[in-house]
Amino acid sequence: MKADKIKIQNLEVFANHGVFPEENVLGQKFVVSAVLYTDTRKAGQTDELTASIHYGEVSAFIDRYLKEHTFQLLEKVAESLAEELLLQTKGLQKIRLEIKKPWAPVGLPLETVSVEIEREWHTAYIALGSNIGDSEAYLKEAIDKLDHLPTSRVEKVSSFLVTAPYGVTDQPDFLNGCLKLQTLLYPEELLRELNRIEQEAGRERIIHWGPRTLDLDIIFYDDLICEEDDLCIPHIEMHKRSFVLKPLEEIAPYKRHPVTGKTVREMLGELENAGQETADA
Numbered sequence: 001m002k003a004d005k006i007k008i009q010n011l012e013v014f015a016n017h018g019v020f021p022e023e024n025v026l027g028q029k030f031v032v033s034a035v036l037y038t039d040t041r042k043a044g045q046t047d048e049l050t051a052s053i054h055y056g057e058v059s060a061f062i063d064r065y066l067k068e069h070t071f072q073l074l075e076k077v078a079e080s081l082a083e084e085l086l087l088q089t090k091g092l093q094k095i096r097l098e099i100k101k102p103w104a105p106v107g108l109p110l111e112t113v114s115v116e117i118e119r120e121w122h123t124a125y126i127a128l129g130s131n132i133g134d135s136e137a138y139l140k141e142a143i144d145k146l147d148h149l150p151t152s153r154v155e156k157v158s159s160f161l162v163t164a165p166y167g168v169t170d171q172p173d174f175l176n177g178c179l180k181l182q183t184l185l186y187p188e189e190l191l192r193e194l195n196r197i198e199q200e201a202g203r204e205r206i207i208h209w210g211p212r213t214l215d216l217d218i219i220f221y222d223d224l225i226c227e228e229d230d231l232c233i234p235h236i237e238m239h240k241r242s243f244v245l246k247p248l249e250e251i252a253p254y255k256r257h258p259v260t261g262k263t264v265r266e267m268l269g270e271l272e273n274a275g276q277e278t279a280d281a
Helices: 021-026 041-046 055-068 074-088 135-147 187-200 242-251 264-280
Strands: 004-015 028-038 094-102 112-120 122-130 152-157 161-163 174-183 215-221
Touching: 004 055, 028 055, 028 074, 055 074, 074 094, 074 112, 122 135, 122 187, 122 242, 135 152, 135 174, 135 187, 161 242, 174 242, 187 215, 215 242, 242 264
Parallel strands: none
Antiparallel strands: 004 028, 028 094, 094 112, 122 174, 122 215, 152 174, 161 174
16 A cells, blocks of 8 residues: 655755865855655544644654754755654655755756655564573563664564574574564675674574574565575575474465465465475375
C-alpha cells in the first residue's frame, strides 16, 4: 500500500551552517521543503488532527532544530534533520527532504544550491542463536541492545527453541529465536551493529558453524536482494534451516522471499516435508 503525502514547501529558516567560519557566526537563510509519507486515511475519515501529522508542529521542529545546531555540510544538516523527524514524528514512515542554500559563497553567480535526500523506516528480520554459557541471557541481552539502538526498535520477538547443531554436530544444542526490527540503519550499518553486539557477548569466530556465545544474522531487510562479499540478503542458507524458519514463521508466517516468492510458512513446510521423506526412505 502506498503512503499518502503531506508537503511543506519552502520554509525559510535563518541558521548558522556552512564550511566557512563567518557562515557559522553571521548565519544566513536556508529554505526547507519536506514531503512526509504517512497514512492519512483515519484523519480523512474522522477529521481529527491527532489522527494525522501536525505540519505546523513539524515546521516548528525544523525551524528550532536548524537554529539550535551548527553543521558544516548541507549533507549533514539534511541527514540529521531527517533522522530526528523520523524518530520524533509519530506515523511518519518516510521523508523526502530538500534543504536549499541561497547565495552560497562559491564566488560565482548562482541562485541556490541544495541537498535532497529520502530516508525511511526499514523492516529487518534477525535470527539469534547461542550454545555457550547462559544462552537465554545472551539472547535477551542482544534483543535489549537492539531495542536500545538510537535508530532502531524491536517490534516482535519469537519464543526461543532448543535445536540440534547445524554443520558441526559435535557441540551443545543451540537456543534459537528471531525478531522483527524497525530500523533507520542501512544493511551494512546494521551488520556492523550486530557484529559489535556479538563481540560484546564474547563471540569468537574460530570454527565455521562452531559453538558460539551469540550469533546474529540478517535474514530479510525489506525486500532487498543484496549479494556483497560480506553480506548476502536474504540469508543464503535460510531455506535450509528449520532453526531459522520455525521462530521466523511464528512472527512472520506470510513474509515472502524476494527471490523465490515463497512465504516463510511455505518454506518451512517444504523443509519439514523433505525431512519426513528422508526419514521414510
